[in-house]
Amino acid sequence: MPFRSMKNFTARAAFAGALALSAQAPSAAMAQGTLRIGMTASDIPLTTGQADNGGEGMRFMGYTVYDGLINWDLSSATKPSDLVPGLAESWAVDAADKTKWTFKLRPGVTFHDGSDFTADAVVWNLDKLLKNDSPQYDPRQSAQGRTRIPAVASYRVVDPLTVEIVTKAPDATLPYQIAWVMMSSPAQWEKLGRSWDAFAKTPSGTGPWKLTLFAPRERAEMVPFKAYWDKARVPKLDKLVLVPLPEANARVAALRSGQVDWIEAPAPDAVASLKGAGFTIVTNTYPHNWTWHLSRVEGSPWNDVRVRKAANLAIDREGLKELLGGLAVPATGFFPPGHQWFGHPTFKVTYDPAAAKKLLAEAGYGPNKPLKTKIAISASGSGQMQPLPMNEFVQQNLAEVGIQVDYEVVEWNTLINIWRAGAKADISRGVTGINYSYFIQDPFTGFIRHLQSNFAPPNGTNWGYYSDPAMDKLFDQVRNTFDKAEQTAVLEKVHEKFVDDALFIMITHDVNPRAMSPKVKGFVQAQNWFQDFSNITIATAGR
Amino acid sequence: MLLYILKRLVAVTPVAFGVSLVCFLLVHLAPGDPLSAILPADATQATIDEMRAAYGFDKPLPVQYAIWLWHVLHGDLGVSIATGRPVLGEVSRAVVNSLILASVATLIGFTFGTLFGFVAGYHRNSILDRVASAISVFGVSVPHYWLGMVMVIVFSANLGWLPPTGAGPDGSGNWRPDLEHLRFIILPAVTMSVIPMGIIARTVRALVADILAQDFVEALRAKGLDEVGVFKHVVRNAAPTALAIMGLQLGYLLGGSILIETVFAWPGTGFLLNAAIFQRDLPLLQGSILVLAMFFVALNLLVDVMQTALDPRIERA
Numbered sequence: 001m002p003f004r005s006m007k008n009f010t011a012r013a014a015f016a017g018a019l020a021l022s023a024q025a026p027s028a029a030m031a032q033g034t035l036r037i038g039m040t041a042s043d044i045p046l047t048t049g050q051a052d053n054g055g056e057g058m059r060f061m062g063y064t065v066y067d068g069l070i071n072w073d074l075s076s077a078t079k080p081s082d083l084v085p086g087l088a089e090s091w092a093v094d095a096a097d098k099t100k101w102t103f104k105l106r107p108g109v110t111f112h113d114g115s116d117f118t119a120d121a122v123v124w125n126l127d128k129l130l131k132n133d134s135p136q137y138d139p140r141q142s143a144q145g146r147t148r149i150p151a152v153a154s155y156r157v158v159d160p161l162t163v164e165i166v167t168k169a170p171d172a173t174l175p176y177q178i179a180w181v182m183m184s185s186p187a188q189w190e191k192l193g194r195s196w197d198a199f200a201k202t203p204s205g206t207g208p209w210k211l212t213l214f215a216p217r218e219r220a221e222m223v224p225f226k227a228y229w230d231k232a233r234v235p236k237l238d239k240l241v242l243v244p245l246p247e248a249n250a251r252v253a254a255l256r257s258g259q260v261d262w263i264e265a266p267a268p269d270a271v272a273s274l275k276g277a278g279f280t281i282v283t284n285t286y287p288h289n290w291t292w293h294l295s296r297v298e299g300s301p302w303n304d305v306r307v308r309k310a311a312n313l314a315i316d317r318e319g320l321k322e323l324l325g326g327l328a329v330p331a332t333g334f335f336p337p338g339h340q341w342f343g344h345p346t347f348k349v350t351y352d353p354a355a356a357k358k359l360l361a362e363a364g365y366g367p368n369k370p371l372k373t374k375i376a377i378s379a380s381g382s383g384q385m386q387p388l389p390m391n392e393f394v395q396q397n398l399a400e401v402g403i404q405v406d407y408e409v410v411e412w413n414t415l416i417n418i419w420r421a422g423a424k425a426d427i428s429r430g431v432t433g434i435n436y437s438y439f440i441q442d443p444f445t446g447f448i449r450h451l452q453s454n455f456a457p458p459n460g461t462n463w464g465y466y467s468d469p470a471m472d473k474l475f476d477q478v479r480n481t482f483d484k485a486e487q488t489a490v491l492e493k494v495h496e497k498f499v500d501d502a503l504f505i506m507i508t509h510d511v512n513p514r515a516m517s518p519k520v521k522g523f524v525q526a527q528n529w530f531q532d533f534s535n536i537t538i539a540t541a542g543r
Numbered sequence: 544m545l546l547y548i549l550k551r552l553v554a555v556t557p558v559a560f561g562v563s564l565v566c567f568l569l570v571h572l573a574p575g576d577p578l579s580a581i582l583p584a585d586a587t588q589a590t591i592d593e594m595r596a597a598y599g600f601d602k603p604l605p606v607q608y609a610i611w612l613w614h615v616l617h618g619d620l621g622v623s624i625a626t627g628r629p630v631l632g633e634v635s636r637a638v639v640n641s642l643i644l645a646s647v648a649t650l651i652g653f654t655f656g657t658l659f660g661f662v663a664g665y666h667r668n669s670i671l672d673r674v675a676s677a678i679s680v681f682g683v684s685v686p687h688y689w690l691g692m693v694m695v696i697v698f699s700a701n702l703g704w705l706p707p708t709g710a711g712p713d714g715s716g717n718w719r720p721d722l723e724h725l726r727f728i729i730l731p732a733v734t735m736s737v738i739p740m741g742i743i744a745r746t747v748r749a750l751v752a753d754i755l756a757q758d759f760v761e762a763l764r765a766k767g768l769d770e771v772g773v774f775k776h777v778v779r780n781a782a783p784t785a786l787a788i789m790g791l792q793l794g795y796l797l798g799g800s801i802l803i804e805t806v807f808a809w810p811g812t813g814f815l816l817n818a819a820i821f822q823r824d825l826p827l828l829q830g831s832i833l834v835l836a837m838f839f840v841a842l843n844l845l846v847d848v849m850q851t852a853l854d855p856r857i858e859r860a
Contacts, residue, residue: 042822054583143582143586143594147582147583213713217633217814218710218715219713243708243709244808246817246818247808253700254808257707449585458588460585
C-alpha cells in the first residue's frame with residue numbers, strides 16, 4: 001500500500017477508533033501556568049530571528065522571541081488585524097523624496113541579554129539579510145527575509161534612535177515589508193563567537209518570550225521576558241512549551257491524553273469527538289484564500305469573463321463548508337468578508353447554477369458543447385486544507401453547469417514548482433488553472449505578486465500571466481499613496497476590480513482551527529496568521 | 544576464523560559502495576525540489592539560484608556524488624538543508640533514540656517470540672499451540688501503525704495511563720532508564736515488537752517441530768537423556784536459523800519505523816526520515832539512509848560470524 005494511502009487508512013482507522021472509544025478523556029495533572037502547544041511543524045522553527053516553517057514558524061518563533069520595527073496588532077478577534085508600532089515608535093516618508101523613510105526607535109528597549117536596542121542594531125539586522133559580505137550575513141535567515149523586503153535599497157543610522165531606509169522607488173507598502181524583519185541581538189551574536197549555530201541554541205531578541213530550551217525536533221521552552229517594553233504584553237504564563245507533532249492523529253492523541261494543552265490544525269474529522277470530550281475548538285477568519293488561480297495565456301477558456309463568472313456562480317460554498325465540518329468561511333471575494341480591503345464589489349459571489357448556465361450559454365458553451373479543461377491540484381500540502389475531497393466537490397459542482405474538469409494531481413512540492421514556473425512552462429502540463437492556498441496578509445502577498453503584469457514568470461509569481469493596465473495603474477497608486485486611509489481606499493478598488501472581473505475562482509477561506517483544553521483561558525484569536533500568547537493563563541482546575 | 548572475518552570484511556566493501564551509490568541516486572531521482580523546504584514560496588529566481596549554488600545542487604549529478612562520497616569517507620555527512628545542523632549529529636541523536644526503542648522492542652519481541660515458538664513447537668496441535676500460533680499470526684498480520692493508534696486511544700486518550708507521544712517529559716536529551724522515561728517507551732516498543740515476535744515465534748515453532756521429529760532426538764531419548772538435555776540439543780540445532788532471522792529482525796528494528804515513530808512522535812531515525820522525505824532534505828535523507836544501510840550490512844556481518852561460531856560447517860561452505 002503506498003504511504004499516502006496508508007496515512008489515509010490510518011486516519012480513517014484512528015477516527016473510527018476515536019468514535020468508538022471517545023467516551024471520556026482523562027484528567028491529568030498539569031503544571032500550573034505552563035502552556036504546551038502541539039505544532040504541525042516537524043521541527044522547531046529556526047530560532048535565530050527570521051523563522052522558517054512559514055506562517056506557523058513566525059507565529060511561534062518569530063513574534064514570540066523577537067519584534068519587528070513594526071508589529072501586527074493581535075489584540076482583537078473581531079476586527080481585521082493591522083500594523084502597529086513595534087520597536088519603532090513612529091515612521092514617516094519624506095515629504096520631498098518619497099523613497100526616503102525615517103523610523104524613530106523606541107527608547108529604553110533591551111534585548112534578552114541586557115544589551116540596548118539601538119539604530120546600530122537595526123542596520124546590523126538588515127545587513128544580516130541583505131549584505132552578503134557582512135560578518136553577520138546569515139544565508140538561512142536571508143533565504144527567509146530577503147524576499148520579504150524587495151523595496152529596500154539602502155539604510156543608515158541617523159542617530160542612536162533614528163534609522164533611515166531608502167527604497168528603490170516610491171513604495172507605500174514598505175511598512176508591511178518591514179514588519180517581516182525580526183531584530184536579533186548583535187551583542188549576543190558577538191558574545192557567542194559570532195556563530196549563528198551557537199546563537200540558535202541561546203537566542204536573544206527583544207520579544208515578550210525568552211527561549212530557555214531548544215531541543216531540535218522535540219521541544220522548545222520559553223519563559224516571559226519580564227523587562228519587555230510593552231507592559232501590556234508581558235506574558236502571564238510561567239512557561240510556553242512548543243512540541244512538533246506533524247502527524248494529525250498524534251496531535252489529537254497528545255491533546256486528549258493531557259500531554260499538550262493546545263494543538264494546531266486538528267483534522268476536521270476529529271473535531272466532533274474533541275468537542276464531545278470537552279475540548280474547545282477556536283477558529284476565526286484570517287487572510288487565507290483557497291482558490292483556483294486561473295491561466296490567462298492564449299487559448300485559456302478563462303480569458304472570457306463570462307466563463308470565469310459562471311464558474312464562480314457554480315460552486316455551492318455552503319455545501320463545501322459542511323463537507324469540512326464547518327471549518328471554513330465561504331468566499332464572497334478574494335479577501336474574507338469583513339476585511340478592511342473588501343470594498344463593495346458589484347459581482348456577488350454566490351451559488352446560482354441557473355445564472356452560471358446562462359452565462360456559459362452566452363459564451364458559446366452548452367450541453368452539446370461542454371467546456372473541458374484541466375486544473376493542477378495537490379493531494380496535500382501546507383495550507384491546502386483537504387484538497388482532494390474539496391476539489392472533487394468543486395468538480396461535481398462545475399460538471400452540473402457544464403464545465404468538465406480533469407485534474408492533474410501532483411505532489412505539493414511539484415505544485416509549488418508549477419506555481420513558480422508559470423502557466424506557460426512545460427512543467428504546468430497545459431493546465432488552465434492551479435488550486436493554491438494563499439497567504440494574503442499585505443498588499444504584496446494579497447494582490448501585487450499575483451496580478452502585476454511585470455511579475456509574470458520568471459520575474460515573479462503572476463502564474464496566469466494576467467495583464468491589465470488598469471490593474472497595474474491601481475498598484476502604482478497603492479505604492480504612491482502614503483496616507484493610510486487613502487491607501488486602504490485604493491486597495492478596496494483593487495479588490496472590487498478583482499471580484500467584479502472574477503479574476504480567480506474564489507472558493508473558500510480557512511479558519512485557522514486550533515483545539516485546546518478548556519483550562520486555557522484568555523486566548524484571543526486575532527484575524528491574522530500570527531497570534532499573541534501574552535494574555536493566556538492556565539486555570540488550575542479542570543482537565 | 545580471523546581469516547573468515549577478514550574475507551567477509553573485504554566482501555562488505557563493494558556492498559557498502561553500492562549502497563552509497565543507490566541511496567544517493569534514489570533520493571536525487573525522486574521528484575521535488577529540496578530548496579522548497581527552506582525558501583518562501585515566492586522566493587525570487589535569484590535567491591533560488593543563490594541557494595542552489597550554496598548547496599552545490601547546480602553541479603552535475605556525478606560531481607555531486609563524488610563530492611558527497613569524499614566527505615562521507617572523511618566522516619562528514621553534510622549539513623541538513625532544512626535545519627542547517629550537521630547531518631551526522633542529527634542522525635547520531637536519532638540512532639541513539641531508535642536504539643533505545645529497538646532494545647526494548649527486541650527484548651519484548653525476542654523473548655515472547657522464542658517462548659511462544661518453543662511452547663507451540665513442543666505442543667504441536669494442542670490448545671497451547673493454537674493460542675501461541677494465533678498470537679504470532681496476529682503479530683505478523685496486524686498493521687502495526689493501526690495497532691499503535693488503537694493502543695494510543697485505549698491507553699492514553701481513554702485510560703490516561705501512558706503518554707502517547709515523545710521520548711520523555713522533557714524530550715530525549717536527558718534520557719535515562721527510569722520509570723518516568725520508560726512510561727514513554729512502552730506503547731511504541733510493544734507496537735514495534737509484535738511483528739518480530741510473530742515472525743520469530745513462527746520460525747522457532749517450525750524449527751522445533753522439525754528437530755523434534757528427527758531421528759537423533761529419538762536416539763537421545765532412547766539413550767536415556769532427560770528432557771532438559773534433549774531441550775539443549777533442540778536449542779543448539781535451532782539456534783543458527785533462529786539467529787539469522789533474529790539478526791534480520793534486529794536490523795529492521797534498529798532501522799526504526801517511519802510509521803511507528805511518526806505515530807508516537809518518537810525522535811528516532813524513522814521520525815527523522817519522515818521529516819527528511821517531506822522536506823526533500825536530500826543531505827539528511829541520504830545520510831540517514833546510508834547510516835541505516837550500514838547498520839544492516841554490519842548486522843549481517845555480525846550474524847554471519849556468530850552463525851559460523853555456532854556451526855563451523857558454514858565457514859567451510
